[in-house]
Amino acid sequence: MATQQVSTRIDALPRTILHRPFFWIIALAIAAFVVAPTIGNDVQLRESLLLAAVYIILASNLNVMIGYAGYVNFGSIVFFGLGGYLCVWLVGRPGFPLAVAALAGGVVVSALALVFGFGVLRLRGAYFALATIGVNEGVQAFVMNFSPWGGAAGMYLSTELFAPLGGPRQALWTIYYLLVAVMGLSLYLSYGIKVSKFGLGLLAIGQNEDAAAVLGVPTRLYKALAYSATAFLPAIAGGLYYFKSAFIQPSDAFDLTFSTEAIAIVMLGGQGTIAGPAIGAFFYEELRGWLLTSDTFSHFQLVVAGALLLIIVLFLPRGLIGTAHARWPDLRRIIE
């Protein structure tokens, strides 16, 4: 039944992606991210939106694995952290320009993910989830001991490196715009994958992997490609993010709570939808900010976040957008 649903939805929609309203809704959202902080030069708003953009990048890439293919990547933060390390190292030592370093980080991490994906994606369900935790922890333990990258103490960048971007103040704006661009690409990537044949194959894997394989979906290749494709943009985002902080250390870069937050965001918004992770990320960022600043809850931030996640998992397993779709089926045509 569920497979039928997918195919009718695809048929009912206009042929090209440009004719769909949701394509333009994404464009509007990106424009809002670009314009909002420039009004009144609001640095505080920019920082909060920057964090939201990072969450959206992580969550919507993760969503391709979780929501489409049904594989829970618990250690997705390893892409972000490794991308950050490669970029900071390339900018700091050989003195590459930021754009080249961040792109190189993305390409290398994506290639590593492809190689790794072929091995790790032989596993299914909880076994895969555990293996991804193992990969993240293994990489973290390795970096902690890897002296060219500063070991456990991490690496610093000198603020002089901001000079090519027009000084520290201007550099922060540039990095913000770059991150918003990566966010836009992430949203369009997950949208593009969903409407493509590749995405249909991933959705089929998510429904029933063996049946998909019998019907001719090259499951191993598709899974590894999805794993690798969703590593690319988070790695670039990691590079930009850690270049901005001018400091990176293993315990932050490979922090498992960050990747579980991304899972929580995907669940909150609605797995398998494109708007879901974005809306989930926005709500999560707002909630986190509120909990951290509130007098009553600042000590119990984790408790409240945990209780909230439990309530979603128990009573709203399809997330906000998923529940709205079930309630108003026509909404699927506008918000996908």
Added chain:
Amino acid sequence: MFGIIASIIDGVLVGSVYGLAAMGLTLIWGVMDVVNLTHGSLIVAGMFALYLLTDATGLSPYAALPAIVVGGFAVGLFLYWIAVHRMIGRPPLMSLLSTFSVNLVLVGLGTAVWGTGLFNVPVSLPGLTLQRFTFPGTHILAAVLAGVLAGCLYAFLYGTRLGKAIRAVANNRGAAELVGIPTTRVLSFAFALGAALACVSGMLIATLFPFTVLSGDAYQLKSFVVIVLGGFGNPAGALFGGIALGLVEGLATPFMPVSWILVIEFGLFVAVLVARPGGVFALRRT
């Protein structure tokens, strides 16, 4: 040469405690296909229970064992009904997330109450000295207790009616239901038993090493490594897995800095998981 052997023996002693810790996790996994991510917090709960009990009563730490078993069992029952019961039979993502969120709540409460400082429970036991090397008494006693408890669990699973029911539910829940086994009650009992094992292992670890509220994650990851080595859902294998892990640690310690051992452990973990997803000592399930 004797130094290496001593290091290996000590590794095996500590490893058997890791084995006990993993036993609770693998029992729950095997019986209900739930990866219990509250495992780490339960281990920490055992540590702090021991700390509070010895601090309040001044009794020997080992006298606290029965109280911790009972307490862990009660906590396990509570957690089962809150977070796990509705997840039985649903995709693994759901139970991973529900137990993860409970874990967040527990860790949050722990840090709010105790902070993240270092705690330890002073235990004085005479060690065993061979040539220049002394094996701490706490390590020996912890290993013995872990072995005894593993034996008890084995006897329970294979020698009692309830144990048989647990194995039946693990094998085929539907069929167990058909022959009249109250599966829900058996599942909640098995979960509580797993939780009690985690608490007891936490208590034993607390007698060996200092700990913080956040120690749980590290021991939970170790438990996963042990499970992979010992075979999924196989409590007896977990003890061997723990001993194997202890052996690796003991063997590696004299040759490399301690921080590299983690790299080896996780490399081993991923490699074994990919090469033999059922675990090294996996029993063939019929």
